[in-house]
Amino acid sequence: MNIEKSRISPLQFMFAIMCFIRSSSLLSSFFTPIVNQDSWLVIIFGMIVSLPVLWIYISLSKAFPKSNLIEINDLVFGRIGGKIISAFYLWFFFTLTALNLRDLGIFVGKSTMSKTPPVLIIIVFILLCAWAVYYGLEVVTRYGIVFILISSAILLLSFLVSINIMHRESFLPILNQPLKSYIQGTNIITMIPFGELVVFLMIVPYVDFKQKKLVRYFMGGFLLGGLLLLAVILRDLAILGNTLKYFSLPSFETLRIIRLFDSLGHMEILFAILLIILLFFKVTLLFYISLLALSYWLKIETFRPFILPVAALLVAYSFIMFESSMQQTAFAREIIPFFWPIFEMLLPFITLIVAYIRELPKKNREKEKEDVKV
Amino acid sequence: MFKYINKKLRYGFFRLTEQNNHPPKPEDDSKKTQETLISGNLTADLEYIRKLLGTSSDIKMHEFRYGEDFQLKGALVFVDGLVSNEILTESIMKPLIMNRNLSPFQTSSMQKTLDTVRQTILCSGDITEKYTIGELVESCLSGDTVFLSEGFDKALIISSKGWEKRSITEPQTESVVRGPREGFTENFRTNTALIRRRIKSANLRLDHMSIGEKTDTNVCVAYIDGVADPNIVDTVKARLKSINTDAIMDSGYIEQYIEDHPFSLFPTVGYSEKPDVITARMLEGRVAIISDGSPFVTTAPMLLLESFQTSEDYYIRPYFASLLRIFRYLAFIITVSAPAFFIALTTYHQELIPTTLLLTIISAREGTPFPATLEAIILILSFEILREAGVRLPRPLGQAISIVGALVMGEAAVTAGLVGAPMVITIAITAVAEFAVPDQSEAASILRIIFLVLASVLGAYGIALGFLGVLIHLASLKSFGVPYCTNLTFNHNMQDSYIRMPLWFMSKRPKAIVGQDKTRNKTNTPPSPLSKNSSPEENP
Amino acid sequence: MIILIIVFIIMLMIDLPSVIRNGKKKILIAYGLIFTFSFTICLLLALEINIKSPLMFVDEFYKNILHFSY
Amino acid sequence: MLNKFKKFLFLLMVFILVFTASGCYDIRELDSLYIVTGMAMDKAEQPGLIEVSVQIAKPGALGSGGGGDKKGGGGEEKATIIIDSVKRNVIEALEALRHDSSRTLFMHHNQVLIFGREQAEAGILPYLDASMRDQETRLEVMVLVADEKAKDVLNTEIKAEKYSAVGIRRMVDNKRSISKFFGIDLLTLVSKLTEETTSPLLPIIKIVEEEDLTRLSLTGMAVFKKDKMIGKITEYQLRGYSWVMGELKSGYLPVKLKQGSSVMYVKSSKNKLNTIFKPDGKPIMSMEIEGVFSVGELMGFEEMDTKQIVDELKKGAEQAIRKEIMSCFKSVQSMKADIYGFGDYINKHHPKKWKTLKPQWEELFPSLELDLKIKVEIKDTGKILQSPQMEIGRLS
Incomplete structure (x- = not known):
């Protein structure tokens, strides 16, 4: 039952991953106060630690190339088991979308529109996402490449312009923090930007990969996205030095300090527009994926009627979620490193194990061979 | 406010129901004249045509006698102004009257006299025979002369179009510093000739079609067989056939009837007044629609980047x-x-x-x-x-x-x-x-x-x-x-979108539009200057 | 409050015709369920009745029962 | 056809939402703003209160460009207004200013933050929090310490500039062109305050009264311990400080010798710092300084050819720099204020050793040794190769 008619090219898939990871550079305030001057090291550790997690995702999608996550659960755990596991995933996708929506509301509130109530910011935003999702996967991921190219160009520009206010010593002393904060930092990073790639398992079947190219594009997107994130954190650390731990939006704070010429200084509003566009890409992708998961879970062939009710639900959910932004940061630092792994590591791993126990991938491959021959 | 809303609702509701239970519009009565045949009695036929076309001053019916010592009675029906007098007098009237040795009925049948008139007497390239009054009227209104004769139940249609035309001038809208200056005119045949002159290849197709109840404008779909994608050509033709209005004044009408997204802000059908632009687009795989009486020729699949390209760029x-x-x-x-x-x-x-x-x-x-x-x-x-x-x-x-x-x-x-x-x-x-x-x-x-x-x-x-x-x-x-902005989002080759790569480099036509014939020039290596040892006399 | 109701009515006007027209019972029930669910939550939010967010349940679960947090 | 009707409804919904729920909260018309150009904080008479005075560009006299002269009435009328209020904390004071003024304060273009001397001595950290937290104040604001009351500094006119705060900012930028350590913006001040052992330096601005006109001048820097001002260093000592911190871009060095005196331009300076630990763990800061000079002016030096003069000048320059650095180092050691950030340097490069040194850094710093290795190069002697009264001889 393949709702998704539009196919996207592997290049768009890779750039979608990069855009996905790059747009969570706003959330660096989760781990920077914990590992103040080694946050760039922690990102590298995070990338290394999340490689096996990537391997689980890739082997899952290679085992079942033609079906997305919800279908895989049905295949592996049977009808009822699959339904329950997929319910967990569904709730996880909805929470992710609502979290990112809330982040956007706070970011726009803090950066530009301090007196507008966040409700309005989020409602107008989700309507725009709904309009994009209405047209399907092709439109949602079409601009990934353009956004990434523009954001990398502007990142390079901000590097060049702020060379003279960067301090070299702000990276020292290296590895001088207690081990616990490193573990916590790495754990947060593997969960927030990199662990969220589990959502891409939902759209892998709709990308026309040629035989084994899946690994190259999935890994490529992940590594390049991680590099972009690393570049952002390096720039923030170099400019802010040891004051990095005070700010709730460090990457936005550096953009306030960058001066082009001595007069044209306060350009953070231009950068804010860029960050909003990146966040738009991420929220639309997540919204699309949760709708797709919902429609596959209910075995319904089109999700178009559900767009608006789910959008309203997400707006309400993103408001109920936390009472204050401090609570959100605390939750992200203490609970998420233990709660997200259930969805991002445990469940996919169990699915993989059970699949191999029941030799489903071999049956799957033979079935595909017959389809090809017939 | 509420009157407006429920009108809107009723309108929306009405459109819903109207689609599925109304039969298509009843047959138009003007088709009835199609069947009445030419009766052979000249005065009756002329009378009938007069009744049909009314007493407008520019429709001329010239009766004359011809043949051996003027026994045969004939009549010419034409629209003054549409017909070029020079063709009328030189190649129709003069031979008919000067030719004396056409004896009435001494040869066997009416058909042989008609053939002799057609082949030997009238010196004009395009002569056809028609049976029904309707066709006579139609071709007479589109600029041909109708030749009727006493006792013949068929009529000859002699093409004699030759009305005053605007000469080929530089278009006002798209002026260029460098590049050809000629632009299309309102005359249909001149436009097709301008395109023919630029693309001399055999597989240039100009499929003819006429649209519009009252105006019956000639519309021709021009494309290059092999370069244009066949199903794009078919969709264009299908959409053109599905237009059922009464008038097509300008290609703008056609544009609005056949475009994909009538509610969108952006135009999805491109137009231009310059033949070199239209031919360049056709060579990229697009289909051009030339309509009679409009200097603007529309090209079918339009991309967003087309409106940022001008002919001068190349x-x-x-x-x-x-x-x-x-x-x-x-x-x-x-x-x-x-x-x-x-x-x-x-x-x-x-x-x-x-x-x-x-x-x-x-x-x-x-x-x-x-x-x-x-x-x-x-x-x-x-x-x-x-x-x-x-x-x-x-x-x-x-x-x-x-x-x-x-x-x-x-x-x-x-x-x-x-x-x-x-x-x-x-x-x-x-x-x-x-x-x-x-x-x-x-x-x-x-x-x-x-x-x-x-x-x-x-x-x-x-x-x-x-x-x-x-x-x-x-x-x-x-x-x-x-897709409207294919080459702008880095998924197809970007050779001609934000920047224009040198001509010799663009060896492939744009992938999204083109049919089978994908390559423009064989190699994409820069033009190497003639090496010194090549003998000078090769190029004088 | 009124705006909320107007918005939800418009949402109904947009989606309901297409749901009724293709008439599968499954979609109708699913649409009905989701619509009422989101309508109730938005209504509660609009009336400032604060609902405990599921994440807070998880938070308490981790903190009190498992004592397992950084 | 139907989805076109649906699209129309969707747009209708969007418009209803955007227009009813929005009401443009954040809109601020240009003529409803007071543009704040400078801010000053002084210690009020009652303990615990602070007097915040704000310099505003007067809208009326702004028209320097177009139709200004007609309305403005010549230069002598001041283009800025000072308003102030006394409250317990900064935001409260700013809000109080808003009530009794016809327009809202616009803090984004604030150029300068000046602390009065008593307030500096009493401590400035509590009052920095507002400008870090508020969304409108920016971190690249220049921080200064006034010699007396900051309010009077804002009041004095600067001839070349219409708005005195912008003028002050230009004065500081001009000094920073010599070495970027002369002017401190809020971000560097905060980052220095977070390094526990380093004590920040803030430029002092003084009102100088000559016969009729009063002008402002930047003289020396105020030394802070934690966030309280404990002393001053003079202009001369400040040059010593800039030699130690390195990256001197321009400036001059007077050299007095027996044979004559000269002033040399600093082309550039590089320095390398590392710490050597004596067996008993006490650190010695060893520093190599490389200065590149060009001869600015020569007086005296009769009967000496250029080569002798250059050698003499090299030795003289070395002594001069050493003297400057030592005078600043000694006076700072007496104040127990590590303005060079040596403590933080050790923390960064030898974190483990710093754990043991940190507690007794207070006592350790006054007795810290600083051995200097200075290398001077004189690249060129300007337009003339030798001055009139000198010998013609070997050049180098």
Whole structure:
């Protein structure tokens, strides 16, 4: 039952991953106060630690190339088991979308529109996402490449312009923090930007990969996205030095300090527009994926009627979620490193194990061979 | 308010039901004359044609006698003005009358006399025989002469079109510095000839079609077999056939009937007045639609980047051409977002303006009564009215009005303190930038107002949303099955979108539109200068 | 409050015709369920009745029962 | 056809939402703003209160460009207004200013933050929090310490500039062109305060009264301990400080010798710092300084050819620099204020050793040794190769 008619090219898939990871550079305030001057090291550790997690995702999608996550659960755990596991995933996708929506509301509130109530910011935003999702996967991921190219160009520009206010010593002393904060930092990073790639398992079947190219594009997107994130954190650390731990939006704070010429200084509003566009890409992708998961879970062939009710639900959910932004940061630092792994590591791993126990991938491959021959 | 809403609902509801239970429109009565045959009795037939065509002064019926000592009675029916008198007198009247040895009925049948008249006497290339009055009337109205004769139940249609035509002049809308200057004219045959002259290949197809109940305009679908994608050609033809209106005055009508997204701001059918542009587009795989009586030829699948390309880009060297093209993209972004951005700056994010500039702007706007948004709307409105006045008035007066109007009004408004000077400058920049991209000027002026409203309500955040909204809208548009902004989002080869690669490098035609024949030139290596040892006499 | 109701009515006007027209019972029930669910939550939010967010349940679960947090 | 009707409804919904729910909260018309150019904080008479005075560009006199002269009435009328209020904390004071003024304060373009001397001595950290937390104040604001009351500094006119705060900012930028350590913006001040052992330096601005006109001048720097001002260092000592911190971009060095005196321009300076630990763990800061000079002016030096003069000048320059650095180092050691950030340097490069040194850094710093290795190069002697009264001889 393949709702998704539009196919996207592997290049768009890779750039979608990069855009996905790059747009969570706003959330660096989760781990920077914990590992103040080694946050760039922690990102590298995070990338290394999340490689096996990537391997689980890739082997899952290679085992079942033609079906997305919800279908895989049905295949592996049977009808009822699959339904329950997929319910967990569904709730996880909805929470992710609502979290990112809330982040956007706070970011726009803090950066530009301090007196507008966040409700309005989020409602107008989700309507725009709904309009994009209405047209399907092709439109949602079409601009990934353009956004990434523009954001990398502007990142390079901000590097060049702020060379003279960067301090070299702000990276020292290296590895001088207690081990616990490193573990916590790495754990947060593997969960927030990199662990969220589990959502891409939902759209892998709709990308026309040629035989084994899946690994190259999935890994490529992940590594390049991680590099972009690393570049952002390096720039923030170099400019802010040891004051990095005070700010709730460090990457936005550096953009306030960058001066082009001595007069044209306060350009953070231009950068804010860029960050909003990146966040738009991420929220639309997540919204699309949760709708797709919902429609596959209910075995319904089109999700178009559900767009608006789910959008309203997400707006309400993103408001109920936390009472204050401090609570959100605390939750992200203490609970998420233990709660997200259930969805991002445990469940996919169990699915993989059970699949191999029941030799489903071999049956799957033979079935595909017959389809090809017939 | 409620009357409007329930009218809307009823209208919406009515359209729903109307589709599935109304039979198509009853047959038009004018088709009945198709069946009445020519009776052979000349006066009766002429009488019947007179009744059909009415007593309009330009329809001429000339009765004369011809043949051996003038026994045969004949009649010529033609529309004065459509027929070229020179053809009428020289190649029709003179031979008929001068030819004496056509004896009536001494040879066997009426058919042989008709054939002898057709083959030997009338010296004209295109002569056909018709049976029914309807066809006679039709071809007579389209400029041919009808030859009737006593006792014959068939008539001869002699093509004698030759009305006054406008000569080929340089089109006003697309003037170029370098490149061919000729433009299409209203005459159908001249346009097709202009295209034929440029593409001399055998597989250039000009499929003919006539549309419109009353006007019956000749429309021809021109494409290059092999280069154009067959199913695009079929969709174009199918859509053209499905048009059932009574009049096609200009190719603009056709454009609006066959375009994919009638509700969208952006045009999905391109048009141009210059044959070299149309032929270049056809060579890229597009289908051209030439309609009689309109100098604008439309090309079917249109891409967004077409409106940023001009023919001149390909005639000058690539560096400057690419630079111009990048300026055009910038101009489009400026013309859409400049007023909105100025409003967002002055009312929401004053910190972006450097301190000294901000202080001068405040002093400039010290006395102005209106809030920034209202001021911008007033200025944009006055600019649009000025531009429209400049176009509508006759040429010399028009230019004077628009320049004088802009300068004097702008200056007076600023000194009178009604409007801040920075705002006038922004609107002037927007106005100038809009002319850099003529094809999208309708979309630009509407988008500008939408962006302005968004900026005044939500500031820079509103502009970001507006920008994203436009991107989504563009991504969802398809023109005849081809996504609207294919080459702009880095998924196909970008050889001709933001910058123009050198001609010898662009060896492939655009992948999204083209049919089988994909290559333009064989190799994509730079043209190597003739090596020294090549003998001079090869090229004199 | 009124705006909320107007918005939800418009949402109904947009989606309901297409749901009724293709008439599968499954979609109708699913649409009904989701619509009422989101309507109730938005209504509660609009009336400032604060609902405990599921994440807070998880938070308490981790903190009190498992004592397992950084 | 139907989805076109649906699209129309969707747009209708969007418009209803955007227009009813929005109401443009954040809109601020230009003529409803007071542009704040400078801010000063002084210690009020009652304990615990602070007097915040704000310098505003007067809208009326702004028209320097277009129709200004007609309205402005010549230069002598001041283009800025000072308003102030006394409250317990900064935001409260700013809000109080807003009530009794016709327009809202616009803090983004604030150029300068000046602390009065008593307030500096009493401590400035509590009052930095507002400008870090508020969304409108920016971190690249220049921080200064006034010699007396900061309010009077804001009041004095600067001839070349219409707005005195912008003028002050230009004065500081001009000094920073010599070495970027002369002017401190809020971000560097905060980052220095977070390094526990380093004590920040803030430029002092003084009102100088000559016969009729009063002008402002930047003289020396105020030394802070934690966030309280404990002393001053003079202009001369400040040059010593800039030699130690390195990256001197321009400036001059007077050299007095027996044979004559000269002033040399600093082309550039590089320095390398590392710490050597004596067996008993006490650190010695060893520093190599490389200065590149060009001869600015020569007086005296009769009967000496250029080569002798250059050698003499090299030795003289070395002594001069050493003297400058030592004088600043000694006076700072007496104040127990580590303005060079040596403590933080050790923390960064030898974190483990710093754990043991940190507690007794207070006592350790006054007795810290600083051995200097100075290398001077004189690249060129300007337009003339030798001055009139000198010998013609070997050049180098």
